Amino acid sequence: MANWQWFHKWGSPRWFYYLSGRLLPWLAVPALLLLVGGCIWGLAFVPADFKQGNSFRIIYIHVPAAAVAMGGYMLMAVAAAVHLIWRMKLAAIVMKSAAPIGAALTFLALFTGAVWGKPTWGTWWVWDARITSVLILFFLYLGLIALHQAFENRDAAARACAVLAIVGAVNIPIIYWSVEWWYSLHQPASIKFVGESTIHPTMLRPLMATLSGMYLFFGWVLLLFVRAEILERERNTRWAQELLGGDVRGG
Amino acid sequence: MVFSSLSELWQMAGHGPYVWSSFGVSALVLAGLLLESLRRNRAARALVASATRRRQAERQHSSQ
Amino acid sequence: MRQVGLLSVMAVVLRRDLQSALRRGSEWSNPLLFFIMVCSLFPLGIGPERQQLAVLAPGIIWVVALLASMMASDGVFRSDYDDATLEQLLLSPLPLYPLVLAKTLAHWLVSGLPLSLLSPLLATILQLPAAGFGVLLASLLLGTAVLSFIGAIGAALTVGLRRGGLLLSLIVLPLYIPVLIFGSAAVKNVIDGAAYLPSLAVLAALLMLALALAPLAIAGALRISVDQ
Numbered sequence: 360m361a362n363w364q365w366f367h368k369w370g371s372p373r374w375f376y377y378l379s380g381r382l383l384p385w386l387a388v389p390a391l392l393l394l395v396g397g398c399i400w401g402l403a404f405v406p407a408d409f410k411q412g413n414s415f416r417i418i419y420i421h422v423p424a425a426a427v428a429m430g431g432y433m434l435m436a437v438a439a440a441v442h443l444i445w446r447m448k449l450a451a452i453v454m455k456s457a458a459p460i461g462a463a464l465t466f467l468a469l470f471t472g473a474v475w476g477k478p479t480w481g482t483w484w485v486w487d488a489r490i491t492s493v494l495i496l497f498f499l500y501l502g503l504i505a506l507h508q509a510f511e512n513r514d515a516a517a518r519a520c521a522v523l524a525i526v527g528a529v530n531i532p533i534i535y536w537s538v539e540w541w542y543s544l545h546q547p548a549s550i551k552f553v554g555e556s557t558i559h560p561t562m563l564r565p566l567m568a569t570l571s572g573m574y575l576f577f578g579w580v581l582l583l584f585v586r587a588e589i590l591e592r593e594r595n596t597r598w599a600q601e602l603l604g605g606d607v608r609g610g
Numbered sequence: 611m612v613f614s615s616l617s618e619l620w621q622m623a624g625h626g627p628y629v630w631s632s633f634g635v636s637a638l639v640l641a642g643l644l645l646e647s648l649r650r651n652r653a654a655r656a657l658v659a660s661a662t663r664r665r666q667a668e669r670q671h672s673s674q
Numbered sequence: 675m676r677q678v679g680l681l682s683v684m685a686v687v688l689r690r691d692l693q694s695a696l697r698r699g700s701e702w703s704n705p706l707l708f709f710i711m712v713c714s715l716f717p718l719g720i721g722p723e724r725q726q727l728a729v730l731a732p733g734i735i736w737v738v739a740l741l742a743s744m745m746a747s748d749g750v751f752r753s754d755y756d757d758a759t760l761e762q763l764l765l766s767p768l769p770l771y772p773l774v775l776a777k778t779l780a781h782w783l784v785s786g787l788p789l790s791l792l793s794p795l796l797a798t799i800l801q802l803p804a805a806g807f808g809v810l811l812a813s814l815l816l817g818t819a820v821l822s823f824i825g826a827i828g829a830a831l832t833v834g835l836r837r838g839g840l841l842l843s844l845i846v847l848p849l850y851i852p853v854l855i856f857g858s859a860a861v862k863n864v865i866d867g868a869a870y871l872p873s874l875a876v877l878a879a880l881l882m883l884a885l886a887l888a889p890l891a892i893a894g895a896l897r898i899s900v901d902q
Contacts, residue, residue: 394640398633403611403619413622416629420636443894460643467639471632478628495848502845509835515902519831522895523845526827529887530849533880537852544859576640583647590654600662603655 371449372589373598379582386579393572401565408562414478417471419565423573425468425493431461431577432496435503436528439521449585451517452592454524455507456584460577462500468493488542492535499527683768684776691780694753701749702784705742709789712738713796724801731800732861735810736817739789740850743818746785747825748842750777751833751896760833761900770893775885778826778892786818802861809864809874816877817857823881823888824849830895834902852880 401419408415435457442450472490473483484490503520510516593599613619622629695701716734717727754760763773793814794807802810828846832838860873 402629402633403613406612407623413625414628416622416625417632420632424636463639463643467636470635474628474632478625495851498844498848502848505841505844506831509832509837509841510902512902515834515898518898519895522827522891522898523831526849526891530852533852533883534848537855537876541855541859580643580647583644583651587647587650587654590651590658594654594658594661595665599658600665603658603662 371447372452372593373596375449376586376589376593376599376602379586383579383582386575386582390572390575390579393568394576395572397565397568397572400568401562405562405565411479414475415562417475418562419569421468421471421475422566423570424464424471425489426570427573427577428461428464428468428493428496428500430574431457431464432499432524432531433528435461436524439524439528442517443521443525448592449589451514451521452585452588453581454521455517456581456588458500458504458507458520460580460584462497462504464573464577465493465497465500469497486542488539491542492538495534495538496531499531503527680769680772684772684779687773687776688780691777692783695780695784701746702788705746705785706788706792708745709738709742709792710796712741713800716800727801728803728865731797731802732806732810732858732865734800735793735796735802736814736854736858736861739793739814739818740821740854742789743785743821744825744828744843744846744850746781747822747829747846748832748839750781750826750829751899752829755833755899760896764897764900770896771889774826774889774892774896778822778889781826782819782822786822787815789818790814803865806861806865809870810861812874813857813860813877816874816881817853820853820877820880820884821850823884823892824853827888827891827895830892830899832899833896834899853877856880 398419401416405416407413435454438450438454438457441447442454469490472493476485476490477483503523506523507516507520510519590599611619613622620626620630713734716730720726720730751760754763764770790811793810797807797810825842825846827849828842829838831845832842835841856873856876860870860877863870863873
């Protein structure tokens, strides 16, 4: 029993540090290739949309950012549940590390959405259902980060944020659905946006590239943040010091 | 390429400022995330190194 | 311990909370005063035209009621935390669900209920058409109950922090959004002559969901706040 707890307390981050080190290049290289390649493809080699012109090319960064921000929240909620149920510290680190990345991607989705709105709708901001939902997701991320910062005790911060992340994840479907409903209630049909169904397959392929690239990028940067946090927490352990070349056996 | 020249690619028939500012800010934010994560890894390594030095100093002190 | 019925536990907690709220009048009167004052600011900011106010009234009343309920939420567990009653309650072998339910119900009775009952007065000064009064009252009765549950989650998470007040609003307001949407939509619908029952039904469904799940989150959050 004691051994098993020792494994959970210290062994797991160490194992994760080794494993993630192996994994990093397999995420980094395809992430960069897909993101950069997909953007060049979408910017220069795809014909312009016949309704929106060239501004539709923003989709290649807007949709991946929004999708991965959403997926990041769900990942955070899963990590939160794992942390609360099994008290796994690694899960708390994953949850804490995912929050700033997700918030940054949500900001990107909002910014690119606003810039896209100007040539499409003639205004920087439209209270459209999807943009409003992303805005609320941004607020949820910021609330989590603010709550984490307010605690002085690291473990209490992780557990409180885990509760909030799960509450948020339960609420997200309700929020999205209610915003969708609210939009359909207020939106005059004449301003309806071009439906997604009109997207041509040639336009879709670069989107698949940047979308998968963004997921890989998220995984890559998440691992980097998690590794930094692990090292910081484990700096007094023998394995961390041996790993970085310190002679811990002493003179 | 669907554009006949680089300057046409830059202007995108009037949508250039919107498209390029979107991609530019995105590149900045993503690069910022990456650099911040690398910076934290460096800082964490420095912490481990100083903890190692402290431990070695203690060992030497106790062995004397 | 088996002899202690859940209902009697709830009744004890409820009576105790209500008595202390009545003793300190500010607990129930401050949110009400806030509700009245902020609602009266809107005509000063927007202008006194009746038509315009009538259009905005459902949204204004709902947003201000939401803020008032949120500010009241900050105090749900505060005094119990400060005098360590909360710790005693958590250490007791009683199940937490009914305890938390009773505390949230007490909070709603001293904040959401008076806010809802006062709403026809504010609807009058904001020129809301008389047809909307009944649905406004009904939507607020249902909606503020959901707000009390969500607010209690935020209060339970922040009760151990020294500067909880503003933080509470950051974590709770995004979660309030569905209630705001369906609450104000119900009032708008009845004024426009559209069906308002679906919106009220959604509010009732949200209340059932909150009733089932929120006490679990509140109980978990309280344990964290007391443990630290």
